[in-house]
Amino acid sequence: MLVAGTDTSATTVEWVMALFLNHPEALAEVQIEIDSVVGHDRLVEDSDLQNLTYLQSVSSLKHFDSIHQPRSHFLMNPLRMPLEPELWEDLDRFVPERFGHGRREYKGYKSIPFGVGRRACPGPGATLGRLVVGLIVGALIQCFKWQRFGVEEIDMAEGSGCTMPPATPVEALCKPREKNDAVSSQFTSP
Numbered sequence: 001m002l003v004a005g006t007d008t009s010a011t012t013v014e015w016v017m018a019l020f021l022n023h024p025e026a027l028a029e030v031q032i033e034i035d036s037v038v039g040h041d042r043l044v045e046d047s048d049l050q051n052l053t054y055l056q057s058v059s060s061l062k063h064f065d066s067i068h069q070p071r072s073h074f075l076m077n078p079l080r081m082p083l084e085p086e087l088w089e090d091l092d093r094f095v096p097e098r099f100g101h102g103r104r105e106y107k108g109y110k111s112i113p114f115g116v117g118r119r120a121c122p123g124p125g126a127t128l129g130r131l132v133v134g135l136i137v138g139a140l141i142q143c144f145k146w147q148r149f150g151v152e153e154i155d156m157a158e159g160s161g162c163t164m165p166p167a168t169p170v171e172a173l174c175k176p177r178e179k180n181d182a183v184s185s186q187f188t189s190p
């Protein structure tokens, strides 16, 4: 469980934050969404995720291809599926809406970042991966303002390793959002 759940989630959070840093307009939109769904008095919870559709759409872009190497012996290549132009239009464009408003990337099994069938990533309704990444990214955006160090975009080149981390670790500037002081303090409260 530790092995399946740590590097996979940490790497995906890093990629999702990189996407947000390169698309500040999407970051602003998600912050508005979180503020209106969750407010300023409590941290984002798992029951909120179904209503945070734009957050889920952007996160899906990177769930999309940050999968661990499949352990099954079935002859299928989940790493290729998100890169197939026959399955997906405008592959190189940032289009979170393709996953938006309740649409799921699994529809028709066009992408299976969490596997399928009996050995798939477990979870109540949503997979544990989707849940954990949604909660972490949601809390980071709810509580902090994020920006890149400069005008240069975050490098999206892939490094090596079975969870496919970024080639260059993602670095960014962040500062607490003042109106969320009450919520941020929950990070440190016992």
Ligand code: HEM
Binding pocket: 001, 004, 005, 006, 008, 009, 012, 063, 066, 067, 068, 070, 071, 072, 112, 113, 114, 115, 116, 118, 119, 120, 121, 122, 128, 129, 130, 132, 133
């Ligand atoms: C973005 C994060 C994650 C991704 C992309 C992901 C992806 C996957 C995939 C593709 C499989 C199926 C592997 C196979 O076909 O053999 C899997 C299985 C599994 N995952 Fe995840 N996962 C993530 C996060 C997590 C988390 C947070 C946990 C637990 C806290 C977790 C627990 C497991 C377990 C226990 C299995 C094995 C299920 C079984 O063999 O019956 N995963 N995951």
